[in-house]
Amino acid sequence: MGLKMADDVLGRGLQQIQREIDDTFDGLLPLPDDNSIQLVEAMRYAAIGGGKRVRPLLLATVAEMYGASRAAAVFAGCAIEAIHVYSLIHDDLPCMDDDDMRHGKPTLHKQYDEAIAVLAGDSLHALAFEILGGMQVSTDPYVRAELVHALASASGHKGMAGGQVMDIAAENARGELDLHTITKLQQLKTGALLCAAVEMGAILGKVPEEGRAHLRAYARDIGLAFQIADDLLDEEGDEELAGKALRKDADAGKATFVSLMGIEDARQQAKALSEQAIGHLSSHGKEADLLRALAKFIVERDR
């Protein structure tokens, strides 16, 4: 699951954070005991192995830029990843996107059953806030409360969950949506959590409110670039590498950035957004190099 990138030094820096996230997440996830073997195994099955950890990478990269400890950033990163994993589990359910494969293995409701999938998702959702409410993420309670508020706002009806409802409606509309609506939908469905990752990094780094505008602009641009890249991978990607079924949107006649803009324009747009995101970091020096590398990785990734 390494990050392939042009610059090896930066790539290794991000891979190192990725590894720390994987190790810490492993430690934070519960171990099965007599009462909860199946539930806990299901949580671990969904959470470990295969994820790119993009949201924790963003969070940790921003936090470290402003001098927050790596350990704190990795803990908070595990919380946002727990939210991301729970959302994938619920999105894959038969009543939602009805997907059979995720990260190269059967989806959770295929491996266990639907009830376990709903409850393992709910448990990871709660785990995220248990992590953020606890002392390990920060001894400063103000930071903990702010992190909770940022993550809960981004994942609920005003963010990710609201976007998923719009996405289901889009599926039913069969391609009748315009670019404006798709942009709005994706800003909620994937953008809100990516923005929260950057915001949470800023909270851990104690960046004052008035110093966050350029980070938010960066987050908005890479959020959109990320989704366009996702649509491109869905159209052109390798199903084995992706570890999930591709081209479902096209087959369902669902409007995406690629169906509306065409492959070439979509690719140009993703690249332009990535460059624009990097442009927002112009007031920073070398300390923002990892964040710049992430903006490139997000559009150049192969899965």
Added chain:
Amino acid sequence: MGLKMADDVLGRGLQQIQREIDDTFDGLLPLPDDNSIQLVEAMRYAAIGGGKRVRPLLLATVAEMYGASRAAAVFAGCAIEAIHVYSLIHDDLPCMDDDDMRHGKPTLHKQYDEAIAVLAGDSLHALAFEILGGMQVSTDPYVRAELVHALASASGHKGMAGGQVMDIAAENARGELDLHTITKLQQLKTGALLCAAVEMGAILGKVPEEGRAHLRAYARDIGLAFQIADDLLDEEGDEELAGKALRKDADAGKATFVSLMGIEDARQQAKALSEQAIGHLSSHGKEADLLRALAKFIVERDR
């Protein structure tokens, strides 16, 4: 949805809190806008009307006993009620208990569809932590972070969600469980959140850790009494008053306190636990009268 109780003054005191919870919850729940009409309507459909608000009542009663403001207690009460409502929505799903009626109206997946029910539950789950992470519940960030941690621990795999997995396993075991296992299961499934309600009240009331033992003992006893009373209502209650299907457990051959102890012993046990709970409050004077009244209400309620 009034509380019927012997003592009218206490009953009115609790009803007043109930009304404030209903009003505040209404204000905290989002209003539909263009992007989220269906999701937000579904959240409101499930959250408003019909609930007894037992968890917020407990929370607010404990918090006020220790001098916390009513407004703060009611906000935190809405957060724990949001968790309770989300858990009912998910428990009612076809892949779980598959219930058609709740609070006298169709369950959420019957009124809308399964996808909306999963996502409205997820959105209420997030809303709970958005409320607790925000300033309205307390200006003291330490209190907010503690509330988050208490609620997330009680609702996740170690508490409510873990108990629901055991409950599904119990259903499959068709009556082969003993009293010890049922007690353990119910301590997780319903007990953990009732205990969290009392704990959150103590956090808001800034009760020092070493002064909470009697409150925890009270919470454990009423948690068990509550569940035995639930099993009795399931066996003997009025389906119209309950607003949901009853006697499903007996029909499914599922072990409950009543099937294992018999009706008469179960009733005695619930009463004894309620009295034992009240006994734990002996160091308190009149300021604990509402909490004593709640312990009685929990076993004497008719729905």
